[in-house]
Amino acid sequence: VRFPAGQRDHEGRALKVPHMGWNTVHQTRSHPLWEGIADDERFYFVHSYYARPTDQGLEVGRSEHGIGFTSAVARDNIFAVQFHPEKSQDSGLQLLSNFVQWRP
Numbered sequence: 130v131r132f133p134a135g136q137r138d139h140e141g142r143a144l145k146v147p148h149m150g151w152n153t154v155h156q157t158r159s160h161p162l163w164e165g166i167a168d169d170e171r172f173y174f175v176h177s178y179y180a181r182p183t184d185q186g187l188e189v190g191r192s193e194h195g196i197g198f199t200s201a202v203a204r205d206n207i208f209a210v211q212f213h214p215e216k217s218q219d220s221g222l223q224l225l226s227n228f229v230q231w232r233p
Contacts, residue, residue: 136195144195147177154190162227172212206233
C-alpha cells in the first residue's frame with residue numbers, strides 16, 4: 130500500500146514520501162531475531178509502500194509515519210522487515226547477527 134499523499138504529522142507538517150530516515154520499531158510480538166534489541170529501537174527506512182498483512186498475527190514490528198504501519202512480519206522460518214538492517218548501525222547489525230545464528 131502506498132503512503133497517502135498529503136499526510137501530516139502531529140505538528141501539522143507534511144510527511145514526505147518516500148519515507149526516508151530513522152524511525153522507531155515497536156516490537157508487537159517477541160521473536161528470536163529481536164534478541165538483544167530494545168523495544169522502540171530506531172532503524173533506517175527508505176520506502177514509499179508498506180505491507181498490510183491480512184493476518185495481523187504475522188506482525189512482529191510496527192512503526193509510524195503519519196499512520197501506523199507494519200514494519201516487520203514473521204511466520205515459521207520467515208522474518209521480513211520494511212527497514213534496512215544493513216544501514217541501521219548497531220541494532221541492524223544485532224538483527225543480522227541474530228539471523229545468522231537463528232535455527233527455526
